[in-house]
Amino acid sequence: xxxxxxxxxxxxxxxxxxxxxxxxxxxxxxxxxxxxxxxxxxxxxxxxxxxxxxxxxxxxxxxxxxxxxxxxxxxxxxxxxxxxxxxxxxxxxxxxxxxxxxxxxxxxxxxxxxxxxxxxxxxxxxxxxxxxxxxxxxxxxxxxxxxxxxxxxxxxxxxxxxxxxxxxxxxxxxxxxxxxxxxxxxxxxxxxxxxxxxxxxxxxxxxxxxxxxxxxxxxxxxxxxxxxxxxxxxxxxxxxxxxxxxxxxxxxxxxxxxxxxxxxxxxxxxxxxxxxxxxxxxxxxxxxxxxxxxxxxxxxxxxxxxxxxxxxxxxxxxxxxxxxxxxxxxxxxxxxxxxxxxxxxxxxxxxxxxxxxxxxxxxxxxxxxxxxxxxxxxxxxxxxxxxx
Ligand code: PMP
Numbered sequence: 001x002x003x004x005x006x007x008x009x010x011x012x013x014x015x016x017x018x019x020x021x022x023x024x025x026x027x028x029x030x031x032x033x034x035x036x037x038x039x040x041x042x043x044x045x046x047x048x049x050x051x052x053x054x055x056x057x058x059x060x061x062x063x064x065x066x067x068x069x070x071x072x073x074x075x076x077x078x079x080x081x082x083x084x085x086x087x088x089x090x091x092x093x094x095x096x097x098x099x100x101x102x103x104x105x106x107x108x109x110x111x112x113x114x115x116x117x118x119x120x121x122x123x124x125x126x127x128x129x130x131x132x133x134x135x136x137x138x139x140x141x142x143x144x145x146x147x148x149x150x151x152x153x154x155x156x157x158x159x160x161x162x163x164x165x166x167x168x169x170x171x172x173x174x175x176x177x178x179x180x181x182x183x184x185x186x187x188x189x190x191x192x193x194x195x196x197x198x199x200x201x202x203x204x205x206x207x208x209x210x211x212x213x214x215x216x217x218x219x220x221x222x223x224x225x226x227x228x229x230x231x232x233x234x235x236x237x238x239x240x241x242x243x244x245x246x247x248x249x250x251x252x253x254x255x256x257x258x259x260x261x262x263x264x265x266x267x268x269x270x271x272x273x274x275x276x277x278x279x280x281x282x283x284x285x286x287x288x289x290x291x292x293x294x295x296x297x298x299x300x301x302x303x304x305x306x307x308x309x310x311x312x313x314x315x316x317x318x319x320x321x322x323x324x325x326x327x328x329x330x331x332x333x334x335x336x337x338x339x340x341x342x343x344x345x346x347x348x349x350x351x352x353x354x355x356x357x358x359x360x361x362x363x364x365x366x367x368x369x370x371x372x373x374x375x376x377x378x379x380x381x382x383x384x385x386x387x388x
Contacts (some may be wrong), residue, residue: 026302029293057281066214080243088242090230094120109131159189163199171335200299201233213325229242318378323387341365351385
């Protein structure tokens with residue numbers, strides 16, 4: 001509908017991809033530099049990747065996820081495999097768990113969640129359920145409901161958690177709430193899959209955005225799966241770059257049962273992962289100057305900061321028009337690429353038909369679709385549909 005709309009005022013707030021201040025897709029400068037290094041220094045190579053993937057990518061990906069020198073890496077308790085982005089990671093996770101986790105039947109994700117969670121789990125033979133997450137009244141987390149639901153799941157269920165920048169709500173648990181969630185999960189013997197598609201997007205800092213994962217391991221000694229996507233934070237969307245990590249209780253399990261079964265599950269689905277994106281991401285993660293530039297210039301100063309700025313500007317413009325700040329403060333307290341505005345389906349319909357502003361019918365906007373040129377117009381339209 002957006003593409004077919006000929007209005008010069010049209011705005012796309014539906015897209016799940018970063019857009020720059022001109023509303024254009026952005027190729028990260030570090031990715032361009034890595035592509036140059038790849039071609040000039042290593043030359044063309046279209047051979048298969050090894051079954052586990054690009055070794056440099058796996059190492060670099062584990063380092064940013066679990067932390068340089070972390071105990072779990074030092075103890076050799078993480079087994080990693082390259083995947084077809086985050087989607088492929090979740091698919092391998094489901095196939096792998098079916099083979100190694102006896103009796104597992106059901107996987108739960110938040111209500112609401114990214115639409116593909118249900119698809120993927122059911123495709124790989126899991127039953128699928130949801131736990132409470134979004135509190136419509138507060139436009140925040142339904143923490144009590146979430147804890148209650150974790151307790152009422154059958155013991156040893158699979159719980160999918162968004163590590164940061166929850167899609168679609170933009171609502172993340174506080175650190176204190178994460179502790180409560182970890183304790184409830186541990187008490188029931190559930191197994192966690194941390195879905196991490198936005199590391200660096202929430203706070204602009206890779207370590208802070210991995211806090212919950214590291215906390216679950218370090219304070220609660222949990223085994224888990226982490227699925228990591230480089231689609232958003234490296235802008236490698238269509239190249240399909242991701243890594244799956246399994247954190248085990250000890251090195252022996254990690255290097256034998258886990259490693260062989262991960263390889264088996266992945267081979268049955270993709271045989272081996274894409275070579276080009278693995279090499280690019282590996283160069284970014286393992287070349288000190290490029291890594292520093294990625295963290296600081298791309299993630300922190302550009303993507304995360306621009307999104308924060310747009311949140312503030314949207315709220316500022318709404319308030320300027322007469323909206324009550326306390327009714328819209330969720331725009332700035334929510335985090336990451338998306339915001340659950342609280343607009344209903346009817347209001348969304350008017351935004352699309354009358355104002356040419358496109359968003360999903362659940363009221364989710366992609367904050368990255370806002371820029372200095374359209375934020376005032378969007379604020380006015382939102383104000384008008386919410387007050388008429
Ligand atoms: N999980 C969540 C929560 C997402 O929002 C996305 C991307 N929309 C993904 C996983 C996976 O995306 P991809 O396969 O492109 O890495």
